[in-house]
Amino acid sequence: MNAPHPDSSTDEQRGSRVARGLGATARGAGRAGRATMRTAKRAADAQGAGESGLSRLIQMHFFNTAGDAAVAIALAGTLFFTVPSGEARGQVALFLGLTMLPFAIVAPLIGPFLDRFAHGRRWAVGATMAIRAFLCWVLAGAVVTESAWLFPAALGVLVASKAYGVTRAAAVPRLLPQDFTLVKANGRVSMSGIVGVAVSAPIAGLASLAGPEWVLRYAFLLFVAATIGAIRLPKRVDSSEGEGDLLLRGDADKARTGSVRIPPAVAYALRANCGPRWMSGFLIMFMAFQLRQNPIDGWSVELLTALVVGGAATGNFLGVVAASVLKKINPAITVSAVLVADIAVVVFGFLFYGVLALALLGLVAGLGQALAKFSLDATIQRDVPHRVQASAFARSDTTLQLAWVIGGFVGIAMPIDPPRLGLGVAIAVLAAWGVFVFTRHPKRSSRVVRTGN
Known part of the structure; x- marks a missing residue:
């Protein structure tokens, strides 16, 4: 019978210590993460934002921007820095033209369409999330197979993202806490977006090491969470009470049936x-x-x-x-x-x-x-x-x-x-x-x- 190698027990002890160390690190990270989430929730609920429902919009926006950051990382390329300047200029010009496509669709088509969802803003916001979740799953397969659906799906994600920005901005006044104002509410929501990007970008960066498809699947999960958050928004988001009285100038009754001039x-x-x-x-x-x-x-x-x-x-x-x-x-x-x-x-x-x-x-x-x-x-x-x-x-x-x-x-x-x-x-x-x-x-x-x- 062969005697055990003298270093085997030492290796096992080292492995055990490493395992215990990793376990302790994971538990510590979990506790820190939960503490961070509790702190973030208290900050979101501060100054009446919890009672008004603004905190739910803030939490939803966190997942939205986290998902957008993951999509951007998944689709980002380094081609601009690897081609000659002359060719790069043409490619960047094409990119600039393509950036207008989502807005060309959102302004004349989706904007008036969303206005008709005055009694269903929560579902309109949730739809922009659900659409992106579905398209991210499609993109995850398209980037691997280089499918012809790659560009249409990416464009769809951009259009849905711009539509979300429109619906979210229109919902903020309905969730304004007492003694809270619009600029501050917009700033609070945008701050949660910055935190979302800061948290999500490193995770998406690590996932990109396994391939862009895994980043897009991660984005899929984020948009699913954002969809649930949209559905959980307070019912007052759908309310149209008092909307006819919000004009500062002109005849409100006439504005209901006619066009509204830009103030x-x-x-x-x-x-x-x-x-x-x-x-x-x-x-x-x-x-x-x-x-x-x-x-x-x-x-x-x-x-x-x-x-x-x-x-x-x-x-x-x-x-x-x-x-x-x-x-x-x-x-x-x-x-x-x-x-x-x-x-x-x-x-x-x-x-x-x-x-x-x-x-x-x-x-x-x-x-x-x-x-x-x-x-x-x-x-x-x-x-x-x-x-x-x-x-x-x-x-x-x-x-x-x-x-x-x-x-x-x-x-x-x-x-x-x-x-x-x-x-x-x-x-x-x-x-x-x-x-x-x-x-x-x-x-x-x-x-x-x-x-x-």
């Missing part, structure tokens, strides 16, 4: 938002090619690009936080200030082109875009009757996306040399647009919207 405050906020959106599209596309072709001495292309994108993401996050904590905000003043700030930061970048200017460009662009969009949403929710808000949100989002795409097209069409030429063009465009916007400011100033208690 001047909404038109002004939308025009002012187009400036920051144009700048965002221009900045991303122009800097992507500019930094790739002419990187700043001593800095890698990847690091410079991360600096601009990271600055924009940080600015967007700060905008969400600011919308959630500011005591009061005037939407008209906010969108005007954002447009002026964008012009000023581009002038700074033109005069002092360098690493600091690039980081500041991204930061101000992200911050301004977030604050301006929150102000626009609050203005629509305040001044546009609920029965046509879905159409209003669809058309405003389409207009802003069009501004972003036009900015992107200008950015990829600009010559690379000299670097300041593109920023000079951006200054001219933003300044001209600013003059156009400010000369059409409503005569009556918009009311102040309180965002804190």
Whole structure:
């Protein structure tokens, strides 16, 4: 009989210790996860959001953005950085054109259709989730087999995502807690989206190591959870009580049977938002090619690009936080200030082109875009009757996306040399647009919207 190897018992002991260590780690992670969920739920329920039902919308939005992040990671490619610049420009231009397709469908078709769901908003929101869950399952098979259904299913996911944004924005005013306001509610919901992306992106990244189909199956589960969350929204989301009395000007009875004109405050906020959106599209596309072709001495292309994108993401996050904590905000003043700030930061970048200017460009662009969009949403929710808000949100989002795409097209069409030429063009465009916007400011100033208690 062979004697046991002297190291076998030692190996077994080591394996046992590793197993116990992994078990303890898993239990600790589970406890930390449950504690985090309890903390998140308390935060969502704070200040009356639990009683009004806004917390349920916040939780649903968490799963929605987590699913969208997983889909984006599953479909993301690195082709842009692996082909020559000339070919990449054509591919990016095609991408910009394709980004308008979901909005082209949502604005004229889905917006008015969703308006007819005034008594079934919960089911309309849930349908946008269920459709994406189904299409993610279809995509999981299509990416493996390279099926012809790949592009139609991906387009369907994008369209359903934009339709969700419209229905969710139209539902927020129905769940407003007492002494809570629209900008703050929108900021609270968007904050949950940021948390959803932060939690979901690493998980989706790990799943992508096994293949994009597993990321899409993970997204399927997230959208199923979001569908359940939509169905669990309070019944008041479906209520149409008082909707005929929400007009601030004009004859309400006549508006019920006729068309509703865009209020001047909404038109002004939308025009002012187009400036920051144009700048965002221009900045991303122009800097992507500019930094790739002419990187700043001593800095890698990847690091410079991360600096601009990271600055924009940080600015967007700060905008969400600011919308959630500011005591009061005037939407008209906010969108005007954002447009002026964008012009000023581009002038700074033109005069002092360098690493600091690039980081500041991204930061101000992200911050301004977030604050301006929150102000626009609050203005629509305040001044546009609920029965046509879905159409209003669809058309405003389409207009802003069009501004972003036009900015992107200008950015990829600009010559690379000299670097300041593109920023000079951006200054001219933003300044001209600013003059156009400010000369059409409503005569009556918009009311102040309180965002804190």
